[in-house]
Structures are given as C-alpha cells and as structure tokens.
Amino acid sequence: MVGHSHDDVRTSWAGELGRSGVMAIRAVLGLLAVLTALGVVWLWPDGSGREAAVEAAGQLGLASERFEAVVDTVTEGPCSYTTGDETRICRTVVAIPGEGPDAGALVDLGEFEVGQGGLPDLAPGDDIVVGYEPSTNFYFYADRDRRLPLLVLTAVFAVVVIALGRLRGAMALVAMALTLVTLVAFVAPSVLDGHDPVLVAVVASSAIAFTTLYLTHGLNPTTTVALVGTLAALGLTLAVSSAFFAVAQFSGLATEEGLTLPILSEQLDLASLLLGGAIIGALGALDDVTVTQAATVAELRHRNPGLKRSQLITSGIRVGREHIASTVNTLLLAYAGASMPLLLLFAVTNQSLDMVANSELVAVEIARTLCGSIGLVAAVPLTTVLAASLLSGPASDAAAAPEGDTVEAPATPKWSDFAPPDELDL
Secondary structure, three states, rough: OOOOOOHHHHHOOOOOOOOHHHHHHHHHHHHHHHHHHHHHHHHOOHHHHHHHHHHHHHHHOOEEEEEEEEEEEEEEEEEEOOOOOOOOHHHEEEEEEEEOOOOOOOEEEEEEEEOOOOOOOOOOOOEEEEEEEEEOEEEEEEOOOOHHHHHHHHHHHHHHHHHHHHHHHHHHHHHHHHHHHHHHHHHHHHHHHHOOHHHHHHHHHHHHHHHHHHHOOOHHHHHHHHHHHHHHHHHHHHHHHHHHHHHOOOOOOHHHHHHHHHHOOOOOHHHHHHHHHHHHHHHHHHHHHHHHHHHHHHHHHHHHHOOOOHHHHHHHHHHHHHHHHHHHHHHHHHHHHOHHHHHHHHHOOOOOOOHHHHOOOOOOOOHHHHHHHHHHHHHHHHHHHHHHHHOOOHHHHHOOOOOOOOOOOOOOOOHHHHHHOOOOOO
C-alpha cells in the first residue's frame, strides 16, 4: 500500500492534462513572467515626472514641509478680530518643533476660533505634526503625531501573523512589504512620468502576483495553479472594467484629489487612473480566492485519491461558492465603510437612491465592486477546473482502483451538481 502526503500531491500533478499540458502551463507562465519583467524595465520611472509635480505643488502652495513637534502652551481668549458687538473666543497654540530650522524654539501656530473646528483639543505635552512654509516662515498645525501607535499596531500585527503562520506568516509579511514598495516606488512615480496608468497597473499587478504568491505559498503546483487562475481572472476583470468604464464615461474629477492632480501633472489621464486603481484593487481578493480553490482541490485529492475529476470539480466549486458569497459582501462593506462620511453627506441631500448611485463618487465604487466581483466569480471555476484536471485523470484513477476493476472515464460535471442539496442536515 502506497502512502500519500501533501508533498506527493503538490509535486506530482499531471492528471488529465498530462506532462505536455503541465509544460504548456509553465511555458505560458514563463512568457508572462518575461513580459512582466520587460514591462517593469520599460515603465520604470526616472523620477522626472514626480520632481516636476513636487515643484509645481510648491509653486502653487500645495506642498509644505512637515516636522514633529510638542505642544508647549494652549491658551484661550478673545479673538484678535473680535468687535465690540460680539465677543469670539479663540484658542492659541504654541509648540516646539523637534526638527527643522526652528528646532527647539517656540513657534506660534496661530489662533483658532473655538467651536469652528480646524483644531482638536490639545494639551501641553501632546505630540503633533506642524506644517512649515519656507517662503513665509509660517508654521501651522497639520495633524496629530500618531506614528508611534501605528508602529506598535504594526508590531502586534506582525507578532500575531508570525505566531499563527510561522515561516509562511513571515513570508506573507515580506510579500506585503514588497507590494507596498511596488505601489510607492513603481506605480505612482511611473504614472507621474506620463505612462498609461492602466498599463502600469497591469504590469504592477502581474509582478505582485508572481512575487507574492510564490514567496508566500512556495514554488509548488498549488501556487502555480492559483497564479494561473489569478492572472486569467485578472484579465477578465480588466476586459469587463474597461468596457464599463468606457460606457460610464467617468471623468475622475469627482474628488478633491482628482481636481488637484491635473494641475500638478497635465499629462495625467484621470479616467485611466480610475481604471488602473480598479485593477489593482481586484488583485487582493483574487489571490485569496484562487489560492483557496487550489488548496481545497489538493486537500480533497490528498484525503481521497480515488476522487474523479468531476467529483473534485463539483466539491471544489461548492466550497468556492460559499467563499464567493462572503467575499463579494466583504468587498461591498469595505468600500462602504471607507465612504461613510460620503454616505452621510448624500443622506442629508434627500436625493433618491438612483440619483445617489449615479453620482461619480458612488458610481465608481459600485463599478469597482461589481467588476471585481465578476472576476472573483470567474476565478472559482477557472482555478478549480485547472486544479482538478492536473490532479485527476485516467492514470491516477486507475492507480487508485482495485486490480481487475475497470475505471470509467471521468464524467463532465453538470451545472446542477453545484447546486445545494434539496435537504440540509442541521
């Protein structure tokens, strides 16, 4: 009797596709990897676009230096512009910058009328961030200094991930860091250099998929199947999103950032930038779905080597259906949660639901959710069928059958196979 292990499952995938099919998949992935590498080299930013944008922002007064500081005193009294008819109370804050041209000196952050917003409740000793305009030697309150709490939260997150995932968890953290570096060091500067945002997003998404999937899950057939499913579903998402964004005619000017960016970089295509963002946003959920599907099929095969291709597909898609149902709702809640202030503003305008959905701010999020969800749904059968084809077949079924038994050809699964049973055992 021959024993089975996860290593057996992950290293001996051949199944119905056969060795030629596996080689074809590897050849396609190799070609995509080469094209991705060439794309990164071709689109790699030289920094000129970013430098020009920074210079333009400085000239327009949209950029200023930021320094850490500590609140020294907070006082309240009549505002300097108070008239005899009405007394207005203002709060004056004096801080000590920890860096910059006036490090260690007292700087006045101006006065703020109490009850008008613009300044939180500050007390002496609070850590804040101050803005500085070199041309006018002017300091102003910018924000709370919350870098230390963020650092602590990051450390706790890393400890939790590594405690559960161990080496794989550590690799996941490295992959997350590489994704962040790709977005900051490649995507943003490349777009500012004048490259097509959609092309940059596609190349970046492909590079992220290759590096993060193999780095996190290892060089094995399960990861390869997940990668193929991810790239295929990402291509479908790109096609659907491109078609809908073109029909919807999004301008990209519905936000404050959208109105500011064309001033800083005249060559920037905001509509393409929205589409590129949708592609990158869809990638995060796609790799989750595809890895789960590939691992599910591999685990099913490991537990029962006698399962046929049709059975693996049916069981895998049943699991995927539940995963998709929760993931689609997760995407909607993620976008809605990030847009809560916007939802409140629309609520007070007393507009009908269809008019709210028609506004570009909301319509863009709806389009991202639905187009991304179409890709997610497609990723389930794509990845499941590929994984099942690699894991099962006449050869493997014959090996699992008793000597002298005839192995039936694998049946093609029907759509009804994926439906829930008529009666559920509760």
